[in-house]
Amino acid sequence: MTDGKGGQGGKAPGAAEGVATGEGDIHVSVRGLKKSFGPKVVLDGVDLDVKRRSSLVVIGGSGTGKSVLIKCIIGLLRPDAGSIVIDGEETVHLKGRARARLMRKFGMLFQGAALFDSLPVWENVAFGLIHGQGVPRRQAREVAIDRLAQVGMPPEVADLYPAELSGGMQKRVGLARAIATRPEIILFDEPTTGLDPIMAAVIDELIVKTVKEVGATAITITHDMQSVRRIADEVAMIYKGRIIWHGPISQLDNSGNPYVDQFIHGRADGPIKMQVRG
Amino acid sequence: MNPLARIGQVVLALLAEIGRLTLFLRDALIIGLLPRWYPRQMLIQLMRMGYHSLPVIGLTAFFTGGVLALQIYIGSSRFNAENLVSSIVALGITRELGPVLAALMMAGRVSAAIAAEIGTMRVTEQIDALTTLSVHPMKYLVAPRIVAGVVALPLLVLVADIIGILGGYVVGTRSLGFNAGSYLANTVNFLQWDDVTSGLIKAGVFGFILALMGCYHGFNSRGGAQGVGRATTNAVVSASILILAANYVLTSTLFAK
Ligand SMILES: Nc1ncnc2c1ncn2[C@@H]1O[C@H](COP(=O)(O)OP(=O)(O)O)[C@@H](O)[C@H]1O
Ligand SMILES: [Mg+2]
Numbered sequence: 060m061t062d063g064k065g066g067q068g069g070k071a072p073g074a075a076e077g078v079a080t081g082e083g084d085i086h087v088s089v090r091g092l093k094k095s096f097g098p099k100v101v102l103d104g105v106d107l108d109v110k111r112r113s114s115l116v117v118i119g120g121s122g123t124g125k126s127v128l129i130k131c132i133i134g135l136l137r138p139d140a141g142s143i144v145i146d147g148e149e150t151v152h153l154k155g156r157a158r159a160r161l162m163r164k165f166g167m168l169f170q171g172a173a174l175f176d177s178l179p180v181w182e183n184v185a186f187g188l189i190h191g192q193g194v195p196r197r198q199a200r201e202v203a204i205d206r207l208a209q210v211g212m213p214p215e216v217a218d219l220y221p222a223e224l225s226g227g228m229q230k231r232v233g234l235a236r237a238i239a240t241r242p243e244i245i246l247f248d249e250p251t252t253g254l255d256p257i258m259a260a261v262i263d264e265l266i267v268k269t270v271k272e273v274g275a276t277a278i279t280i281t282h283d284m285q286s287v288r289r290i291a292d293e294v295a296m297i298y299k300g301r302i303i304w305h306g307p308i309s310q311l312d313n314s315g316n317p318y319v320d321q322f323i324h325g326r327a328d329g330p331i332k333m334q335v336r337g
Numbered sequence: 338m339n340p341l342a343r344i345g346q347v348v349l350a351l352l353a354e355i356g357r358l359t360l361f362l363r364d365a366l367i368i369g370l371l372p373r374w375y376p377r378q379m380l381i382q383l384m385r386m387g388y389h390s391l392p393v394i395g396l397t398a399f400f401t402g403g404v405l406a407l408q409i410y411i412g413s414s415r416f417n418a419e420n421l422v423s424s425i426v427a428l429g430i431t432r433e434l435g436p437v438l439a440a441l442m443m444a445g446r447v448s449a450a451i452a453a454e455i456g457t458m459r460v461t462e463q464i465d466a467l468t469t470l471s472v473h474p475m476k477y478l479v480a481p482r483i484v485a486g487v488v489a490l491p492l493l494v495l496v497a498d499i500i501g502i503l504g505g506y507v508v509g510t511r512s513l514g515f516n517a518g519s520y521l522a523n524t525v526n527f528l529q530w531d532d533v534t535s536g537l538i539k540a541g542v543f544g545f546i547l548a549l550m551g552c553y554h555g556f557n558s559r560g561g562a563q564g565v566g567r568a569t570t571n572a573v574v575s576a577s578i579l580i581l582a583a584n585y586v587l588t589s590t591l592f593a594k
Contacts, residue, residue, distance in 0.1 A: 130465070133469060134468075135465050135468060135469070159471055159473075162468070162469065162471050163471055165469060166469070167466070167469045169462045169465065169466055170462070171461055171462060173461055173462040173463050173465065173466040174463075174466075175458075175463055175466070175467075176463075177454075186470050186472070187470035187471060187472075190375070190470065190471070190472045190477065191470050191471030191472055192471075236466075236470075240470075
């Protein structure tokens, strides 16, 4: 997990450009990231380093800007200020072709799965291959069925539509879609929220397994503490637009940080006050 | 509140909307029309907008042609000019009612459908998902719909012209007692190419407007099911008004010699 030198597994598209090994083994480095919507300040100077091929989990209450943070990292939102360095390259100003090239390094599982409901399951999974990389449809379908097997889904589901699947199944398809192009960095936005505990455990296991198989760096958002313990190598907690604690999972229980303690034990009273407005 | 401040607010909101629309239009044209193209998406949209709209367009045109014949007969009989009925029906359908009524019917059908579909994709993060899969939503969603609108509307209007004239013919010969041969002869001799082509050019512009409005409002929808509903309404209303306004401008500048 910690050996970041050299190998990209030789599979990840876009890996050919040569990874800046001079940066040590930091894959994604965020500095002073700020983002507001109108008067509402969401991110207020986030600093965060993600080690190559490690699994970082970001915890924090609802509406604290976790989704906004990963949308800034992947480039769906443009930050107001700050820097996001990926593989040694500053990325916040990237546009057009350069942005598209960077996007190929990423895979993302959305909070609501965000499957394309007009397309059958296999075409959802194969979408990035067919449209992003120009793989012929027949070949892409085979890859899709392969990826579905990786997340424990039989080939019969390939021709179903997303609306015919349960929430947990949709998440699995979303996971298969996120890993289909063998991305270097995979983002998971609340992968287990809204699932029953058993399905949540299954999804967590799949995340750990597939991230390892693909050899990717993973950033996961969650507020499910069981998930955190199953997925994380490292944990960061976001509060009031900043990262207030960041450390290895082994230190989570004795972080010495009262905010973290309140959050991981789910106590109603403590330094964190509930916000009414999300 | 100070009434001046209120007026100022409305004007500013309007200007901001025009600005947003202009930027969207620029992106749609520059990003959307450059490769890569998605011909499969375009065909799907063309089928939906064109082929599946034929029944609606056909019925609209038939009844409009028929009622036009009735009304013009009443008017022209006051001047003993009943033989003009067929010519004026043809002129009215091809130059004006064919394109405008077809476009308004399509605004209700197509703009609404586009806004609802793209709006739902927006609020369920499917548009963000497209982007993360290295597919530009302007190219994959917007461009195929706009191209399909510009292609489909003139074809539909051509059909509407024929069926509308047919509607006039049926009413003229069955209930107004015109001779079939001379009714048709009057139509064909009197009608000029200009009448048809000006209507088709208008139709292309209307197709562009109604697809653009559907895409624009869908793309900018926010806040769940309610937001999608609002986007759908706004798409239909703005498309209809812009179509009527564009119709006047086009007719007065290009086709009123
Ligand atoms: N596109 C947007 N426009 C306006 N406000 C937004 C937008 N996206 C997120 N927000 C606001 O930013 C805050 C953080 O949102 P989010 O990152 O989704 O929270 P969470 O930590 O639950 O994922 C919320 O108050 C939300 O209302
Ligand atoms: Mg969120």
